[in-house]
Amino acid sequence: MARQETILRVEHLSMKFGGLVAVDDLSFEAKKGDITAIIGPNGAGKTTVFNCITGFYKPTEGRIALVHGDDSILTRIDNVTATGKQWVRTRQGALFLLERLQDFKVSELARVARTFQNIRLFGGMTLLENLLIAQHNKLMRASGYTFGGLLGLGGYGKAERAAIDKARYWLDKTGLLDRADDAAASLPYGAQRRLEIARAMCSDPVLLCLDEPAAGLNAREGEELNELLLSIRKEHDVSILLIEHDMGVVMQISDRIVVLDYGRKIADGSPAAVRSDPKVIAAYLGVEEEETDEVAKELSA
């Protein structure tokens, strides 16, 4: 297997809320085309990591680098950090220091999309509208920053039709096409989760961050979700960062797992390696390390 390129590099990330250390000196990498899972008990700091990556929180310390294209650009990372720039672009690719970008710039420039643990849809708007809003910046440019669109100039109509086609594609892929004109809030829970993923994909991401997408889904829906995620990765050249409690989903589809506990990384590796890591089992079950062997046996039985 060829060397995999890095898409996201997190270094010494720390996030404190007053006295509480939610994320503590966390470093890890996500490879291009991989599904990288972040797991950990409740309150381990997983969502906080996402919020730091997507610019919603400014980390107390640390560096988060995202790469477009060739990851050889990472050699310049210290250089860029020192100059105080937010990003650089070369012929081979681009490098973004996400902790320096505002939340909406993370999406617009670095093309990182996300979903939320407690679903955040535009409930009073239709599914189609939800997916068009995800293409806001593109459509804004096409409408000549509103002026052209208002006067009926420029190719806004064409751009909007293309955006609708894209929305249709994702509605179809998530099995929501026949509800395109319904209010998002009227969807059942599982469908809302899928719509949120479709909406994130409509913003053309290179990295898709999913916060517990399988939460509250039944077994069949979970299965469908797995397929959706695998096909997104395969067909759309998108890397995925996944927070998940459902071990079935995690073990089945992820290429690499990072385990957090009390904000600290306690394991990092392939699903097989993580599964048998005593520290992970201890963290999950809250048992002493000596007992973990038995638990591991039970688990694998």
Added chain:
Amino acid sequence: MEYFLQQLINGVALGSIYGLIAIGYTMVYGIIGMINFAHGDIFMVSTMISLVLLIALFSLGVTAVPIVLLVILLGAVFLTALYGWTVERMAYRPLRGSFRLAPLISAIGMSIVLQNYIQNAQGADKKAFTQLIPGGIEFFKEADFSVWLQYSQIALFTTTIVVLAVFTFIVTKTPLGRAQRACEQDIKMASLLGIDVDKTISLTFVMGASLAAVAGLMHLLYYGSTDFYAGFVVGIKAFTAAVLGGIGSLPGAVLGGITIGLIEVFFAGYVSVDYKDVAAFSILSIVLIFLPTGILGRPEVEKV
């Protein structure tokens, strides 16, 4: 120096009135998260009630100041509390759990109703009254200037302290206070646990209105005037005080009120009388924008 001292006394006096009103805002906002926009007008209604009672007592020949004060206090507190209760019952309770803008709009409507109700019932003229408690203690006498601590100011300070102590006791030590704090945390949960939420909220409005009545009487005694529009600006300043002191905190509300009072009086005394309300509104904006959790509060990170 004398001038400064005098302004200090006046500022604290004015601020005590703001503080008493602010407690009403802070308790209601703490519990149901709405700005009781009509609260300033409840205060205004109470000044009118006090005035009517005062004139009634005088025309009945009752002039002994302690008796007059006691009767007015009791009467005004009772009637104003009933106004507060009615307003909640008619304009806010039906909207509980509904669209969030609705109670605010309803409250603005209620504020308009109260102002125009008083204007129609009592006329639009400014009601001026001679001071009921004249005189005071003179100290720092100089040739051209002396500092006065008026008796009405002393009454105002003692009332504020006593009322604050009583209400702090109610909120921290009694079952009602416990129910209020439970509702403050989570109304749904409180009602599941068997707390009569409606009653608790009603009583909160009653308490807020009672305090407004105390403030109203003090205002009338101290300034000797009122009109149907007297509640609007005072109400907004008191709300600023509530936010400044940290929503939900009773001593904070009084502290906030005194801060606002001092700023207003010193601004009027040293900078410009014309622009004193501009200063007040600017402080309001600055507080809400930069200190939304109050002087004592910590900045919050928005939860995502």
Added chain:
Amino acid sequence: MASTDTAAPVQTPPGAAPVEPSPVRQPHPAIALLKDAAMWAAVTFILTFPIVGFKTVARGGRYVFDNNVDVVLGLTAFVFLGRILLNLTIWRKPKTATARAASGTVLDTGWAAKARRLLVPVMLVVAVTYPFLAVWASGGLVTGRYWVDLGVLVMTYVLLGWGLNIVVGLAGLLDLGYVAFYAVGAYTFALLTMNFGLSFWMCLPIAGIIAALFGVVLGFPVLRLRGDYLAIVTLAFGEIIRLVLINWREFTGGASGINQIPRPSFFGLEFIPSGPTSFAEFFGIAFSPVHRLIFFYYVILALALVVLVVTIRLRRLPIGRAWEALREDEIACRSLGISVVNTKLTAFALGAMFGGFAGTVFAARQGYISPTDFTFIQSAFIVAIVVLGGLGSNLGIVLSSLVLIGGIEMLRNLGFVKAIFGSGFDPVQYRMLIFGIVMVIIMVWKPRGLISSRAPTVFLKEKKRVGADMISEGHG
């Protein structure tokens, strides 16, 4: 805020039947009815007895009472009978708040849709022909003046409502200081035309732009505020502008305002009795001051229609969708690359610009302006019109303007009101009181406003309106 919450049925704590106290043991219905009515009558009596019953009037250097106890008794009886009547009629239906299930969307057919589709062209025709209708129906220019004046008034509020609708209805930002932009427009026009002699048509765009600048300047600091705090800060801004207008005497004329603002002309024809540039002489008709009023009516109508068309188009452009998305969920917007700063500021700026237009027309029509024209109550009026109309609905705003402004003004003409309350009763005196009561009643009756459903901006197969219980209220 979470979209899942909005689908939940309206939460009513136990025992919170909106108006009636919830009796534990049900007594006989008639007794309960009388008891309820008696209780509210008693409350009314206690509340009104001192305040309404004894009016303090200064006479001979001291205060004496005017006795109005008869009014108190009248009010008490009114409440007693009113309670019984209401309990027997409107409030009889059991309140089934929870039964309003999450219906999601409804197809845009059915009688409501048909009525709406019919209503819009009818209203347009009426709006365009209104001055002539009014003059014709009331039998002449002189008698029609009142009606044309009323039309101008209602139309001004429609224009203001449509402007504020962008901020409050679409972007979900509760702005209680909208009157500031109205004032900025009016003063800009007045000062420009008085000091530099610029014409009305020159001033109109300038006033709009300056108001928009004010919108940005005032909008910037409040970007991160939400909900009630935003409302209070905007209120404060409105008051600050008014107080500055009062106190900056050299510039604004202080409390007495600006008088004798030149009136605009009709393509160079002035509304004067005679002379080469007289409108009346040019067209060979008899002079009437109502001509100018009719002219203003059309100016406002044209502006309103421009605002309407622009708003409708904007709603279907990315910026309009971003406004509505912002109202639904700001955090989700940020995660999709939408700049909250730009989106909010454009909403503030555009809303302010339309307010500035309205202010310009107001100053030109009135001929004099003073800070008392721009008090908080004006802002409350406009917000009430937008919210009572139904957030985001342009049609709703027209309806609520008609009800609140036109309807209350109509009270003046109702003979039977005088018949009931005696000839000394002048409803106009109680205009504001009635206005406030109507505001409360509409909120309690329809918290989402008159037209609460939302038309989608785009559809794949069929256009369905989104039910009110789906729509998020916005952060303020």
